[in-house]
Amino acid sequence: MKKEGVKLIENGKRLDGRGLDELRPIKMEIGVLKRADGSAYVEWGENKIMAACYGPREVHPRHVEEPDRAIVRVRYNMAPFSVPDRKRPGPDRRSVEISKVTKEALEPVVLTHLFPRTVVDIFIEVLQANAGTRCAGITAAALAMADAGIPMRDLVASCAAGKIDGKVALDLMGLEDNYGEADLPVALAPNKKQVTLLQMDGNFTRAEFEEAFEKALGGCLKVYEMQKKTIRKKYEV
Amino acid sequence: MLEIIADIKRDYIKRIVESGKRLDGRGPDDYREIKIERDLYKTAEGSALVSIGGTQVIAGVKMILGEPFPDMPNQGVLTTSAELIPMASPTFEAGPPKPPAIEVARVVDRGIRESGAIDTEKLCIVEGEKVWVVFLDLHVLDYDGNLFDASTLASISALLSAKMPKLEDDRVIYDERKDPLPVKEKPISTTYAKIGGTVVLDPSLEEEQVLDARLTLATVESGDLCAMQKGGSGAFTKEEVLNTIDRGIEKAKELRKLLKV
Amino acid sequence: MRRLVIPGELITERSVKLGGGVIAEDGGVHASTLGLLDEREGYVRVIPLSGRYNPKEGDFVIGVVSEAQNTYWVLDIRSPYRSILPGSEFHRELRGNERLRDLLPVGSAVYARIKEVTKTKGVFTTLRWRGTRVLNEGYLLDVSPSKIPRIIGKKDSMINVLRKEGGCKIIAGHNGVVWIEGSPERTAIIIEAIRYIEENSHRGGLTDHIKEMITQKRSEI
Numbered sequence: 001m002k003k004e005g006v007k008l009i010e011n012g013k014r015l016d017g018r019g020l021d022e023l024r025p026i027k028m029e030i031g032v033l034k035r036a037d038g039s040a041y042v043e044w045g046e047n048k049i050m051a052a053c054y055g056p057r058e059v060h061p062r063h064v065e066e067p068d069r070a071i072v073r074v075r076y077n078m079a080p081f082s083v084p085d086r087k088r089p090g091p092d093r094r095s096v097e098i099s100k101v102t103k104e105a106l107e108p109v110v111l112t113h114l115f116p117r118t119v120v121d122i123f124i125e126v127l128q129a130n131a132g133t134r135c136a137g138i139t140a141a142a143l144a145m146a147d148a149g150i151p152m153r154d155l156v157a158s159c160a161a162g163k164i165d166g167k168v169a170l171d172l173m174g175l176e177d178n179y180g181e182a183d184l185p186v187a188l189a190p191n192k193k194q195v196t197l198l199q200m201d202g203n204f205t206r207a208e209f210e211e212a213f214e215k216a217l218g219g220c221l222k223v224y225e226m227q228k229k230t231i232r233k234k235y236e237v
Numbered sequence: 238m239l240e241i242i243a244d245i246k247r248d249y250i251k252r253i254v255e256s257g258k259r260l261d262g263r264g265p266d267d268y269r270e271i272k273i274e275r276d277l278y279k280t281a282e283g284s285a286l287v288s289i290g291g292t293q294v295i296a297g298v299k300m301i302l303g304e305p306f307p308d309m310p311n312q313g314v315l316t317t318s319a320e321l322i323p324m325a326s327p328t329f330e331a332g333p334p335k336p337p338a339i340e341v342a343r344v345v346d347r348g349i350r351e352s353g354a355i356d357t358e359k360l361c362i363v364e365g366e367k368v369w370v371v372f373l374d375l376h377v378l379d380y381d382g383n384l385f386d387a388s389t390l391a392s393i394s395a396l397l398s399a400k401m402p403k404l405e406d407d408r409v410i411y412d413e414r415k416d417p418l419p420v421k422e423k424p425i426s427t428t429y430a431k432i433g434g435t436v437v438l439d440p441s442l443e444e445e446q447v448l449d450a451r452l453t454l455a456t457v458e459s460g461d462l463c464a465m466q467k468g469g470s471g472a473f474t475k476e477e478v479l480n481t482i483d484r485g486i487e488k489a490k491e492l493r494k495l496l497k498v
Numbered sequence: 499m500r501r502l503v504i505p506g507e508l509i510t511e512r513s514v515k516l517g518g519g520v521i522a523e524d525g526g527v528h529a530s531t532l533g534l535l536d537e538r539e540g541y542v543r544v545i546p547l548s549g550r551y552n553p554k555e556g557d558f559v560i561g562v563v564s565e566a567q568n569t570y571w572v573l574d575i576r577s578p579y580r581s582i583l584p585g586s587e588f589h590r591e592l593r594g595n596e597r598l599r600d601l602l603p604v605g606s607a608v609y610a611r612i613k614e615v616t617k618t619k620g621v622f623t624t625l626r627w628r629g630t631r632v633l634n635e636g637y638l639l640d641v642s643p644s645k646i647p648r649i650i651g652k653k654d655s656m657i658n659v660l661r662k663e664g665g666c667k668i669i670a671g672h673n674g675v676v677w678i679e680g681s682p683e684r685t686a687i688i689i690e691a692i693r694y695i696e697e698n699s700h701r702g703g704l705t706d707h708i709k710e711m712i713t714q715k716r717s718e719i
Binding site: 241242243244245246247248249250252253256258260262 | 538562564574603604605606607610633634635636637685686689692
Binding site for chain 3: 037053056057058064067109111114115116117118124146147148149150151152153154155190191192228231232235236
């Protein structure tokens with residue numbers, strides 16, 4: 001996180017006109033791919049994310065299967081054209097880490113004991129990135145899993161909060177992420193009230209952290225409402 | 238991972254195609270519904286999402302500064318790659334590109350290169366030293382048959398939508414794009430599947446799973462051919478090839494109309 | 499009209515008997531699958547709207563032979579689990595030098611009964627049961643297993659309409675595979691009708707509508 005002379009808040013408004021507690025505009029769609037068992041597309045500010053879910057299905061390679069439960073695998077991937085400087089195809093350290101924490105954000109809600117010796121595969125493709133792709137990816141993935149009929153004890157919704165110009169703000173966009181002082185992405189299983197993702201970088205005082213944490217969790221609940229609306233719109237008659 | 242297709246289903250699809258019909262009610266020279274969306278991603282210099290039936294392919298154009306090839310010192314460079322990501326099909330696996338992905342990328346690349354679609358001389362900045370390198374990346378989201386035509390259509394649409402980034406003292410400014418990428422030709426590919434003794438356009442996934450052989454041809458605006466590729470373990474007769482080419486040249490005229498914005 | 503429930507959603511805090519698609523946690527019964535709530539006196543379940551086939555003893559499935567070993571076949575039944583068809587469960591004994599792969603080579607399709615599902619999800623099928631058979635001709639249509647009950651209908655009402663009005667032989671496997679045997683024209687009509695049922699499974703009066711639809715289409719052939 002850099003601290004440079006870019007003013008990110010002016011007259012209480014952020015560069016894109018948002019207040020400190022406002023999310024970027026979010027659009028969600030479910031069931032957008034034919035081949036996948038479940039899928040979802042999420043536009044979150046300037047992020048454009050596709051998620052797909054396959055399974056439960058047989059595990060390949062066989063030796064990674066678990067005798068008493070399903071495993072969950074996540075592949076987070078950025079399309080080469082999703083960032084201004086072309087991303088070379090294939091996994092890098094960043095996407096491997098995000099895949100791992102995303103898996104750990106989603107796995108707690110999956111009723112894995114119902115499908116021993118199988119895998120639930122989740123694929124997240126970032127088509128256009130602008131800060132917050134992991135939150136949008138987790139949110140899309142949870143929708144794709146529900147769409148695939150995966151047995152889950154809850155959905156998972158994700159959102160970040162951060163610090164810009166010394167103030168705690170919800171859902172940083174690209175510029176704010178570049179010039180802000182801290183970022184805190186979290187994911188929440190809303191009915192279970194369980195935090196399943198928590199990462200932070202930058203600088204928060206103890207008090208600022210608590211404020212940001214509250215804000216991010218509040219953001220998750222808003223995202224959760226949108227997820228439910230998206231599902232109802234698709235499936236309700 | 239391999240998908241097991243029941244023999245009776247295989248036979249059924251063959252029988253219906255040979256009787257001059259198709260499972261989805263199309264005629265032998267009909268495409269499934271084609272949709273083109275252009276310029277979807279701000280991070281790319283150009284982009285397009287093309288769907289043919291259930292198949293969805295994104296093409297993205299990115300440009301960077303680089304060196305020309307020694308034998309073509311005054312020409313920019315085109316690099317085409319395709320990723321058949323595991324999202325798109327239960328049969329696709331993560332990892333380095335496998336032969337089918339490389340084939341798609343190379344066939345698309347040939348169509349664009351050999352047609353002279355991009356005016357590569359206009360991409361030269363300093364002869365022998367500095368040129369634009371154009372990356373054309375194909376991202377297959379949903380595989381429901383006929384990746385070749387969807388990929389070529391997405392590629393040419395993305396190139397047509399591409400704007401060159403600004404160049405300032407050897408720095409590429411991606412936020413400021415203005416001039417269109419110099420595109421002077423529009424290759425169009427049409428793909429046919431031979432199933433039993435019958436050759437049909439735009440094979441669906443089910444048809445691809447039972448086809449004997451496949452023929453892709455790319456044509457330019459004049460109707461001349463610029464790239465071809467035969468695939469599949471079966472074979473065509475000479476007459477079938479010539480007849481298919483005639484049909485493809487005719488069909489490409491129709492398809493080319495879709496490129497007009 | 500049944501209520502749509504989303505995984506995690508609280509259904510009731512009363513003590514009830516639990517069917518599929520629900521989970522009792524934190525002092526309440528919650529939906530664990532996206533689906534429609536079926537709530538009766540003292541009993542709740544969620545009827546899923548999607549999802550893979552989970553094999554159950556007594557189900558009838560349409561499978562495709564993916565391996566033919568010396569003593570058993572492996573059937574792909576579009577489930578997370580492959581199923582085993584032991585050689586001894588074929589409807590007749592081997593004769594002379596016959597091997598299993600001569601009886602049912604890879605790619606063969608069968609309509610089989612699930613005889614046993616073990617604790618570790620070993621799935622065993624049989625062809626020694628009334629109605630089971632090898633499918634020698636026809637088309638196999640993949641549908642969502644959750645729609646099979648609607649395609650069959652109450653006491654076979656829907657599938658009988660499809661058969662009678664459509665003039666085809668039809669078998670619907672619980673695993674979401676439908677076998678159709680008939681002329682290409684008739685098969686195409688059945689496919690269209692089944693897709694319609696899939697998309698409109700929640701509607702009332704569907705059987706009559708399908709009857710009309712097929713009659714109309716057949717008169718156009």
